[in-house]
Amino acid sequence: LNGERLLSEDSSKAMRTATAAVQGIGAVRSFGLGFMLGPNGDFGHGGGGPGILSWFSAHEESDFAMVVLTNSAHGGLVAFELVNAWKKASGFEPLAAQRFPPLDIEIDPRLYAGVYEDVAAEHTITERDGRLSVSSRAKVAFYDTTSTDATPAFPLDPVGEHSFVVSLPEAIAATAPQTLLSFVNPQADGRMRHVSTGGRLYLRRSGS
Known part of the structure; x- marks a missing residue:
């Protein structure tokens, strides 16, 4: 900034070095120290709060970097449209x-039913007549x-092994992106310990 380096070379490298991968069907991204990393060398991060949302994206080989700042909680769609156009x-x-198209395969609902959560959200998976449903909060x-x-x-x-799409x-x-849930890390009894969705991993609540 103004001719001065903000990050050391070591910090910059750590932010672009994958330390954890997104799990589940269709997952292509991984995470460095604060950056989301794409499969083609792109990286960035975004976030917001009440009334604001921003997104940063960069691709070093293309000499591309862009920051979009919005004064809207729904600014993500605008940000992605602008970033992708400039990319x-x-x-x-x-x-x-x-x-992913739905598949006509048999599942064992017992493996998936339960409440999965992190500090910000929870997903309740229930079973009725052999079919699973999800309610999120x-x-x-x-x-x-x-x-x-x-x-x-x-x-x-179901769209694959232990993977499902929300039926809207x-x-x-017809126009919305698919919401995918992949159940991962089976416990000793076969029931899944985590569900992965939206790039986040949610832990099965004890006793659920």
């Missing part, structure tokens, strides 16, 4: 979102529009 102009093609209202009430229970359709109404599903 393409810089010769770096963003990855297209992969979609934010524990903290990070944005003005965040509700801490539980969502309706949406059905889950057709009018929404």
Whole structure:
């Protein structure tokens, strides 16, 4: 900044060195020290709070770096649209979102049913007539529009081994990105210890 280096070379390298990978079907990103790392060398991070949201993205080989600041809790869609447009102009093609079709396979609901949580959210997986559903709830209202009430229970359709997609109404599903849940790290009894969704890992609540 103003000709002065903000980070040491060691810190910069640590932020771009993968230390943990996102688990589950379709996962391509990993995490360094504060940065989300893409499979093609891109990296960045974003976040926000009530009424604000920002996103930073960079790709060193394309000499590309961009920060988008918005005064909206819904600024993520605008930020991604702008970042992806500038990536393409810089010769770096963003990855297209992969979609997974539902599969007609048998599952054992017992392996997945339960409550999975982290400090900010929880996901309740229930079973009825052999089919799983998920209801999610934010524990903290990070944005003005965040509700801490539980969502309706949406059905889950299997798309792979221990992986499911949230089944949304057709009018929404046609344009919305898929919400994928992958159950990982089985316990001794076969029940899953974690569910991975949205780049985050949620631990099964004890006793659920």
